[in-house]
Amino acid sequence: MKATTETQKKSVKLHNEKDQGKKDFLDSFIKVAFVPMLIISILAMLSPIYILIKVSISKPVDVLTQHPTFLIHNFTGEHWIKVLQSGLLFPALSKSFIVATATAIVAIILATPASYVISRLPKKTKYIIVLALFFTRMFPNVGIALPISVKFIRWNLIDTHAGLILAHLIEQLPFITWILVGTFEVIPQDLEKSAMIDGASRIRALWSVILPNAAPGLAVAAMYVWLNSWNEFTYALYLSLSTNTLPLQIYYYVNRGGFFQTATYATILMIPVLIVTYALQRYIRSDYLGGAIKG
Template sequence: MWYLALAIISIFILFPIYLLFIVALAPSSEIFRSNPALIPSSVSLSSFIFVLHHYNITSSLFLSLETAFIVMGICLILGVPASYTISRLPHKVAYAIVILLFVTEMVPEIQIAVPIASVMVRLGLDNTAEGIALAQSSIILPMITYVMVGTFRTIPPRLRESARIDGASKLKSFTSIELPLALTGISVAAILAWLFSWDEFILAQVLSPYYKTLPVAIYYYSTRGQGGLAAADAFAIMMIIPVIIIVMVLQKYLRSDVLAGALK
């Protein structure tokens, strides 16, 4: 029964991605007919060729990559010590801080986009990867901190106490014991920060109307009818590929058995 439910959920999630590939790869004559087939009779790369020749994909790709990695770095540099500190507080205090983190996520992004853009313009950071990254980090960091708070709270306190008994300082205990044990959660947080930045649209659109990230570029070209729906889907597939590569590279750090022998 569970396998059937998982199969239905998987089909529901993956079917839009399947349609994305079908529209991008099928000839245009098959896409817009009255009853299009779910399996095209032939495959065409014309949409991808059109995107590479007519869209300024290179600059958008490098801007998105630069922004996403800066956001990931900011969230880890600020989020790791913040989440570690919160995790060591009394439960009620830590719970209150986590609630405050979620309250910041309740504000619609569109409401803070203009004030953030005004600050970035005054700082001269508009139309830059650094400005976009700082703005995105302000909305991504609370969620990433919450993820890592849960990670640090799963580490048994007696490991830290044993290290202190053996003469390790607080910093040594953190860097040598707790940080390596939290690597799985930190890797998940890093992937989430990267993905949130990679997909973010509103702040990137407001802060950088001239130098476009990939989500903004897809919107820009698709709304102007350049290449049609097939070209937009081909562009979206190109946007998915780096995500798959990043997840595959970081997947080796996602280990659930990292605490298996720690308490023996």
């Protein structure tokens, strides 16, 4: 009996040593492979951007060949000059920027109070409302864009900034409301209760206490809406006649087969995205609520 017990102990010890050896090997592999995998991932993400920029500043001899090189050998600004002198860039750039910015601002103004109220509702009611919001996104944009364009013709909103902003809000409001509901849920209600005990009204508590703590979520929501509106194509195709947005302008050159102008417009389309993301990323901090409550 004693020999059997000792054998079992040795078996368990041997099994534990094997498990520990596997764990040590896995940890060592992760430590060794982490940097190369990170570098490969970064290169995989940056390569399309580099190729886009390369095409926009390379001569045709470097691109329109059977075996194009990865590096830039014959630099040229001809494609950028053509785009800048075409007279089509700045109207499209202006329209895209105005529509995206206005859509983000209006969406934040409308969704913030609604999301705050929804976040303070009972759990079952909150769940039903969020599901109802997502139900509106079950229908494809193409199926919605056509009846909207017919209605906007009657309202004289075709080819206007206001019409495109309203169309973008249809798509963006459910998602931004969902994002902000989650943001307000993680903010302790004790904060607003403490402010109200100190004499602040509910509106004052929302403005002075809740919204500052919700800044990361608001930044994420604003960034999400702005980027989606900036890149939106379907509604712009139905609702734009005389002045295109930048995605429509890219589509125009793709149809014409203009590789270099397409790459140039796509590079220009990417630049504001980088600027907006960099400007708002400072608000996205996981420890923003770390010092909100003490004790």
